[in-house]
Amino acid sequence: MAALSMQLRASYAFMERNFNLIKRYWTWELVWLVYSVSDSLAVSFIGLGMGVLSGGGAAAPNINTGYLVLYLLIGTLVWRFLSQIFFWITDLINIERWEGTIEYTLMAPIHRITHMAGQTFFAVIYSLVFTGVILGVTALVFKIDLSESNLAGALVVMLSGSFSFIGVGIMSSSLPLLFPERGAQMSNVFIALLLLISGVYYPVSVLPGVLRKLAVISPATYVLEGVRKALLDGTPTIELWKNIWPVLLMGLALIPAGLWVFDIAERYAKRSGKLHRNG
Amino acid sequence: MEAIVVDQIYKKFGKPAEPFWKRILKGAHANGNGNSGAAVQKNGNGNGAAPKPSVTVAVDHVTFTVQQGEIFGVLGPNGGGKSTLIRLISTLLLPDEGKISVMGYDVVRQPMRVQERINRVSVEASFFKKLSPMENLLYGARLYGLDARETRKQVVEILTRLGLEKRAIFSPMEEMSRGMQQKVAIARALLSRPQLLLLDEPTTGLDPRSKREVQAIVRELREQHGTTILLTTHDMSEADTLCDRIAIMNSGKVIALDTPQGLKALIPPKDSVETTLEDVFLELTGKKLVNPEEEADV
Numbered sequence: 324m325a326a327l328s329m330q331l332r333a334s335y336a337f338m339e340r341n342f343n344l345i346k347r348y349w350t351w352e353l354v355w356l357v358y359s360v361s362d363s364l365a366v367s368f369i370g371l372g373m374g375v376l377s378g379g380g381a382a383a384p385n386i387n388t389g390y391l392v393l394y395l396l397i398g399t400l401v402w403r404f405l406s407q408i409f410f411w412i413t414d415l416i417n418i419e420r421w422e423g424t425i426e427y428t429l430m431a432p433i434h435r436i437t438h439m440a441g442q443t444f445f446a447v448i449y450s451l452v453f454t455g456v457i458l459g460v461t462a463l464v465f466k467i468d469l470s471e472s473n474l475a476g477a478l479v480v481m482l483s484g485s486f487s488f489i490g491v492g493i494m495s496s497s498l499p500l501l502f503p504e505r506g507a508q509m510s511n512v513f514i515a516l517l518l519l520i521s522g523v524y525y526p527v528s529v530l531p532g533v534l535r536k537l538a539v540i541s542p543a544t545y546v547l548e549g550v551r552k553a554l555l556d557g558t559p560t561i562e563l564w565k566n567i568w569p570v571l572l573m574g575l576a577l578i579p580a581g582l583w584v585f586d587i588a589e590r591y592a593k594r595s596g597k598l599h600r601n602g
Numbered sequence: 603m604e605a606i607v608v609d610q611i612y613k614k615f616g617k618p619a620e621p622f623w624k625r626i627l628k629g630a631h632a633n634g635n636g637n638s639g640a641a642v643q644k645n646g647n648g649n650g651a652a653p654k655p656s657v658t659v660a661v662d663h664v665t666f667t668v669q670q671g672e673i674f675g676v677l678g679p680n681g682g683g684k685s686t687l688i689r690l691i692s693t694l695l696l697p698d699e700g701k702i703s704v705m706g707y708d709v710v711r712q713p714m715r716v717q718e719r720i721n722r723v724s725v726e727a728s729f730f731k732k733l734s735p736m737e738n739l740l741y742g743a744r745l746y747g748l749d750a751r752e753t754r755k756q757v758v759e760i761l762t763r764l765g766l767e768k769r770a771i772f773s774p775m776e777e778m779s780r781g782m783q784q785k786v787a788i789a790r791a792l793l794s795r796p797q798l799l800l801l802d803e804p805t806t807g808l809d810p811r812s813k814r815e816v817q818a819i820v821r822e823l824r825e826q827h828g829t830t831i832l833l834t835t836h837d838m839s840e841a842d843t844l845c846d847r848i849a850i851m852n853s854g855k856v857i858a859l860d861t862p863q864g865l866k867a868l869i870p871p872k873d874s875v876e877t878t879l880e881d882v883f884l885e886l887t888g889k890k891l892v893n894p895e896e897e898a899d900v
């Protein structure tokens with residue numbers, strides 16, 4: 324019992340530390356927010372652009388630009404949410420390597436799962452708030468009407484999907500332990516591949532054969548589809564279950580797999596002296 | 603009771619002959635090859651297509667024990683293996699051979715038990731540079747399950763004692779000098795009240811007054827809390843006045859281990875000038891090495 328409360332307290336260390344870091348780097352957070360908002364707006368404007376390009380609907384009268392805008396906007400928001408979680412968790416080791424504190428954190432009497440839990444909880448809260456702000460700004464610009472949408476259902480789908488991104492995040496957070504110089508950059512590859520195959524800005528049915536098959540194993544595919552159903556069609560939460568169970572199942576497999584990979588990487592780093600940069 | 607038992611510890615660094623993923627496939631326990639060569643630099647046996655492994659033996663079959671409440675010094679030239687030894691004791695490196703136990707717990711099999719009881723100060727003060735000492739130390743303290751309010755009080759107490767201004771405690775670390783950062787590093791280690799404190803050149807970069815303050819704290823820890831201290835230093839007079847016993851490491855081996863008096867007795871005084879620890883250091887680690895076998899088995 325005492326041990327458990329000690330671990331809980333320790334996991335709060337990471338939340339508090341990250342919060343303090345954000346406070347100190349607030350200008351950077353602001354810049355990042357401006358970037359993300361304009362990115363979401365730019366992508367969503369493609370929806371309006373499609374209407375103009377098709378001759379104001381004359382050439383393709385079926386184009387509903389309002390629907391297109393919302394379709395693309397949902398893509399950018401869900402993607403921002405999931406990739407933000409991924410990047411915060413991936414940074415677990417890298418940030419401390421960069422600052423030089425990694426040895427102190429790894430010699431503290433805490434379970435690695437405590438460490439991950441703190442970082443993960445922070446990542447989810449941060450990403451929710453961050454995405455919420457972008458949603459607020461873009462909703463003002465496009466005067467989106469969400470009165471017919473199932474907002475709660477969309478949130479449930481996104482949170483369920485976050486578990487598998489946590490798993491993948493944990494896995495790739497161990498890369499800097501294996502490759503001290505380039506490990507952090509390698510995680511960008513993961514995210515770029517997922518962006519391609521998950522149907523963020525287009526239905527996966529437009530993808531060619533192999534890529535379309537890969538879409539099935541990407542958790543983001545299910546999340547995006549589920550959130551679109553909830554927001555565009557107002558599908559009730561119960562019927563979203565079809566999109567929820569696959570991502571929960573993937574999370575159930577990916578989180579332990581992530582921890583397992585991390586454990587191997589940590590032992591490798593401790594055996595080969597890769598934890599610290601300067602001998 | 604023994605605080606540290608180091609038994610035949612061997613640690614080498616270098617490119618493994620196989621990449622890590624091959625070793626993972628073969629199982630996570632890729633152990634040292636048990637090759638107890640004495641050479642510091644070993645080159646591969648030219649084994650066909652395999653990449654040539656270039657190996658550094660950092661700690662070479664080191665054995666010693668430290669009693670509880672002892673202040674134990676480790677001296678040696680740059681690259682002698684002191685920091686590697688400290689990392690092995692603090693669970694940050696896994697040994698290739700041998701055993702280490704701290705307060706009766708094995709560092710490889712019971713790392714958490716060991717971690718709860720130790721803390722460490724390294725040469726390079728390692729902190730989040732944009733965070734203040736208070737924020738950094740609060741983070742460190744929480745990792746040990748310490749109460750935040752109590753910690754805040756103690757941080758101010760310890761840091762003002764070490765001569766840090768109150769204002770500095772709440773400004774980013776990057777605005778502080780190296781010596782000031784080192785003091786914060788020492789405070790971080792003290793906060794968790796370790797039974798064993800590992801100090802890797804704790805006074806390097808400190809001015810003479812701060813140096814003495816740190817030395818006084820080290821003595822006080824031992825006297826008031828019975829803390830065991832293992833420290834490395836390049837300051838011979840510091841080692842002389844502070845340590846109960848001193849091990850001298852060269853090329854990964856312990857080449858002498860005795861009390862400061864005992865070590866000085868090894869070298870006959872020249873021109874009736876008293877031998878200093880520095881004389882002993884230069885003599886033992888110099889090119890004209892005394893027969894290592896004679897000194898090693900103490």
Ligand SMILES: Nc1ncnc2c1ncn2[C@@H]1O[C@H](COP(=O)(O)OP(=O)(O)OP(=O)(O)O)[C@@H](O)[C@H]1O
Pocket residue numbers: 595596597598599601602615616658659660678679680681682683684685686687
């Ligand atoms: N992580 C590492 N990877 C590869 N080699 C290492 C690593 N750490 C230490 N070494 C090597 O091991 C040897 C011992 O290094 P160590 O840092 O233990 O020496 P030291 O006695 O602490 O020296 P100094 O007085 O300069 O601090 C050196 O040859 C060093 O290059």
Ligand SMILES: [Mg+2]
Pocket residue numbers: 684685686725802
């Ligand atoms: Mg060193």
